[in-house]
Structures are given as C-alpha cells and as structure tokens.
Amino acid sequence: MYFSTAKCAETDKNRTWVRTLSETYFPLSAEFNNDSEFEGRLSSWSLGNLGLSEMTCDGVLYHRKRSHFANEKDSSLLITIPHKGDVHFRQSSRDTKCGPGGFLVERGDMPYEFWHGKRNKLWVLKVPTASVRSRLGATDRLGALTFDATQGVGSFFVGAVRNTIQCVDKINDVARDVAGQQLLDLLCLAMRSDDRILDSSSSTIRAAHLQRAEQFIRDNLANPNLNSQLVAESCGISLRYLQRLFSEADHSIVGYIRDKRLTRCDEALKLVNDTSTVANIAYKWGFYDQAQFCKYYRSRFGCTPTETRKKSRLDAGTGG
Incomplete structure (x- = not known):
C-alpha cells in the first residue's frame, strides 16, 4: 500500500x-x-x-x-x-x-x-x-x-x-x-x-536459573526430545530443583513447554501462504497427537486450528 x-x-x-x-x-x-x-x-x-x-x-x-x-x-x-x-x-x-x-x-x-x-x-x-x-x-x-x-x-x-x-x-x-x-x-x-x-529479578540465583531454563525451552521448542530432564541437564541443575523453580513461578515445566509450542503453532497457522497442513504444523512444534493438539489449542485460543487458518485467509482475501 x-x-x-x-x-x-x-x-x-x-x-x-x-x-x-x-x-x-x-x-x-x-x-x-x-x-x-x-x-x-x-x-x-x-x-x-x-x-x-x-x-x-x-x-x-x-x-x-x-x-x-x-x-x-x-x-x-x-x-x-x-x-x-x-x-x-x-x-x-x-x-x-x-x-x-x-x-x-x-x-x-x-x-x-x-x-x-x-x-x-x-x-x-x-x-x-x-x-x-x-x-x-x-x-x-x-x-x-x-x-x-x-x-x-x-x-x-x-x-x-x-x-x-x-x-x-x-x-x-x-x-x-x-x-x-x-x-x-x-x-x-x-x-x-x-x-x-535480563529480567530485573534475575539478581537472585534462583531467578537466574529459572530464566535460563525458560530461554532454553524457547530455543528448543522444535526438538522432539525436549522434556524436563533435558532442560535440567542442559542447565546444570537437578530435575527436582527445576520442578520447584517452575512451581514457585506458578506453572509446570510441561505446561510451559506446551504453552510456548501452542504460540508457535498459532503463529504458523496465521501465515496465509503457508501450505503446511495443520497436522504438519502441530508435528513440527512437538504435538504428535492431533486430537490432543486441537484440544489444547481450543482451550488456549478459544477456537480450532482450522478456524484460525480459515479466518486468517478470509481476512487476507485469499479465500478458504
């Protein structure tokens, strides 16, 4: 324009x-x-x-x-x-x-x-x-x-x-x-x-550990082997300590990973020229069960992945 x-x-x-x-x-x-x-x-x-x-x-x-x-x-x-x-x-x-x-x-x-x-x-x-x-x-x-x-x-x-x-x-x-x-x-x-x-709260060792763990997760969302144990090992801390850090921040490690993966899926679904299927997008970001992915996605965004893709394409004038 x-x-x-x-x-x-x-x-x-x-x-x-x-x-x-x-x-x-x-x-x-x-x-x-x-x-x-x-x-x-x-x-x-x-x-x-x-x-x-x-x-x-x-x-x-x-x-x-x-x-x-x-x-x-x-x-x-x-x-x-x-x-x-x-x-x-x-x-x-x-x-x-x-x-x-x-x-x-x-x-x-x-x-x-x-x-x-x-x-x-x-x-x-x-x-x-x-x-x-x-x-x-x-x-x-x-x-x-x-x-x-x-x-x-x-x-x-x-x-x-x-x-x-x-x-x-x-x-x-x-x-x-x-x-x-x-x-x-x-x-x-x-x-x-x-x-x-860096988060201003990172002056404490615990906050710094949490931030490093969260950044490791964000950097490795496409890794199919990403799990709590891998995060703990990569950050040089115990799994129990890592779980406690996330618990103190009011979320679980699994929930945090899922939430960030859902965001990246939503981002991909809104690319109107991306020809990847919904299943391929979900798989790319670590969701291997299509039904579970759709359930989590609807819970997070209030609509299905297919509805998001359709709306984005209609808004862009490219049809269904």
Whole structure:
C-alpha cells in the first residue's frame, strides 16, 4: 500500500493521515507542528504476521491513549528505525530518544507519546507481542528501550530490513512470509544480546536459573526430545530443583513447554501462504497427537486450528 497526503484535499489531509496510520499500525491521535503545511507519505507491506512500512513526514506528535486499546485482544510492538534525525518517546516512567544507528521498541498495550520535531524518515515493523514473548519471554521491560544498530546482530537486523524494503515489491507472497519470520528472529536475537533484556529479578540465583531454563525451552521448542530432564541437564541443575523453580513461578515445566509450542503453532497457522497442513504444523512444534493438539489449542485460543487458518485467509482475501 502507498499513501501520500499530496493526494488529499487540503481540508482533510491531516485527518486522513491519522486514519491511514491507525489502520496500518493501531488507533492513535496526532498533533502536527504545522497543520496547514504538513506533508507525509507512507508505503506499507504485509510480511506474514508482521507489518513493514517506510514513512517520511514532517514534525508530528502521536498519542496512544487507553481508549485506543481498551477493546483490543491482541497486542503488538512497534519497532521504529529512524534515518534523518532523532525521534522521542515517552511510555510509563521512561522518556527516551533514538537517532539514526539505533532502533526503538514501543509497546502498543500501554499509553505513549511519540514525536519528532522535523521532517524524518522512519522504517517501522509491527510485530505481534506474543511472537516476541515466545522467543524472549516477558515483554513488559521492552517498552521505550532503544538498541544499538551500528554493530553486531543489531546492524544485521537493520540491514535485513533495508534489503527487504528494497526487494519486497519483487518477491511473491510466500517469500514475504519467509522474510517476515527471518526479520522477527533477527529482531529477537538483537534484543537478546542486550543485558537490559535480563529480567530485573534475575539478581537472585534462583531467578537466574529459572530464566535460563525458560530461554532454553524457547530455543528448543522444535526438538522432539525436549522434556524436563533435558532442560535440567542442559542447565546444570537437578530435575527436582527445576520442578520447584517452575512451581514457585506458578506453572509446570510441561505446561510451559506446551504453552510456548501452542504460540508457535498459532503463529504458523496465521501465515496465509503457508501450505503446511495443520497436522504438519502441530508435528513440527512437538504435538504428535492431533486430537490432543486441537484440544489444547481450543482451550488456549478459544477456537480450532482450522478456524484460525480459515479466518486468517478470509481476512487476507485469499479465500478458504
């Protein structure tokens, strides 16, 4: 999709800009530095479960208010990569800025303010919070964090975003789905390499052991041999101690593994161009009994795997 305020009548171009961004990302409101002369253009693409956009616009302040997400069931993160100057962001108790050479994480399930005073060019990824959580764990601490993109995996991630934007109009829908999954994995790798992603409670040895066990599980969900004993051995702790750690966190090891696998299955089922059968998706993520998988899936998401796939394809206009 491509949108430019140059196509709009002078009287409604700002209102149309806000409506377009709300449809591309999620509902928000805006204040423009210069109402009468504001100009902006936006190109956006669907990459499976992710959204990618390139935006160039004059100075503006965006508000995400509680009323904007009061009825939303699924939350998202926005990953913003600025090019021409700093962007400023305020969420909860954090007030930060991010310039070229970095990227910013914005939580969509909390109020925020986002602004830049001058004309700027931004790349923005819209990512399901659940997809990040299934790879990194809790996302509560991510809001308003900025990350270095000048070196290491962060630089690789931004380079991949650049390459995707340059090539996205030349590849088919299947390739776009694959590109989206690769960007998601690179994003999570880039964030995981930052020490601030460690849970603040990890100052205790027990919390650190639990976090290491949870991350091992998230990294090995596709391993058919993943079980409690393997987790304990890989983390260098006893099985009884591991079970106690999870019990203190109000969940079982088996339940935690199943929950994370269900999230990855749900993610795959929503890829409208994926030709894998429901059974193949379930098997890939460790569910070998189709009836049990469907039972767990319905309990977790309130519908069957087939219903999720059908709805995603209908929403995308690709039919059943």
